[in-house]
Amino acid sequence: MAIDYSERRVQAYTIVFGLTVLFSIIELAISAWLTARFDARLDYFSIAERDGTHFILFASLWTSVLFITFFLGMFGMMARSRGDKVIRAITSNGFHVSFLLLTWIFWTAGAASITSVLGGGLNCSQTIFAYCGQLNAMEAFSWLIWILVTLATVAVLIQAINSTRRGEGFWGSVF
Ligand SMILES: *[C@@H]1O[C@H](CO)[C@@H](O)[C@H](O)[C@H]1NC(C)=O
DSSP, X not given: OOXXXXXXXXXXXXXXXXXXXXXXXXXXXXXXXXXXXHHHHOOOSOHHHHHHHHHHHHXXXXXXXXXXXXXXXXXXXXXXXXXXXXXXXXTBHHHHHHHHHHHHHHHHHHHHHHHHHTTTSOOTTSOOOSSHHHHXXXXXXXXXXXXXXXXXXHHHHHHHHHHHHTTOOTTSBOO
C-alpha cells in the first residue's frame, strides 16, 4: 500500500507527543514516590491530597503507555507497514480522538484536583504539608501535560474533521 504522510505533521506530532511522554514519565516518578511515602508514613495532609496523588499516578501511567503506543504506531507506519490493520487502527483519527479526549478529561480532573488541594500552590517556607517541593512540581507538571494534551487533542480534532471532509472518515490517518 502506498504511504503518503505529511513530513511536517510527523515532525509536529513527534515534538508534542514526545514531550508529553517525557513529562508523563517525570510525573509518574514524582507521583509514585509521593504515593509510596504516603502509603508508608501516612503523612498526607488530607484524604484529598492522597487520592489526588493516586489519581495522578494512574493518569501518568495511562498517558505514558498510550503515547508510547501512538509512537509505536507511527514508527510502524514509517517502516512501510501501513497496510497492517493494527497499525492503521493505531494511527487513525478515530483512535486518536477517542483516547485523547479521555486523556484530556483525566488531566483536567487531576490537575484541577491537586491545584485545589494545594490552594493554587504551596509556599514552601510556611507550609504544614510534607514534601512541599515535590507537590509543587507535581502540580506544575500536571498543568504542562494538560497543555500538551489539549494542543494534541485540538490538532487531531482539526485533522479528523478535514480528513472526514475528504471522505476518509473515522479510520483516516492522523498523518
Ligand atoms: C512565603 O512565606 C514567607 C514566610 O512567611 C514570606 O516571606 C514569602 O513572602 C512568601 N512567599 C510568597 C510567594 O508568598
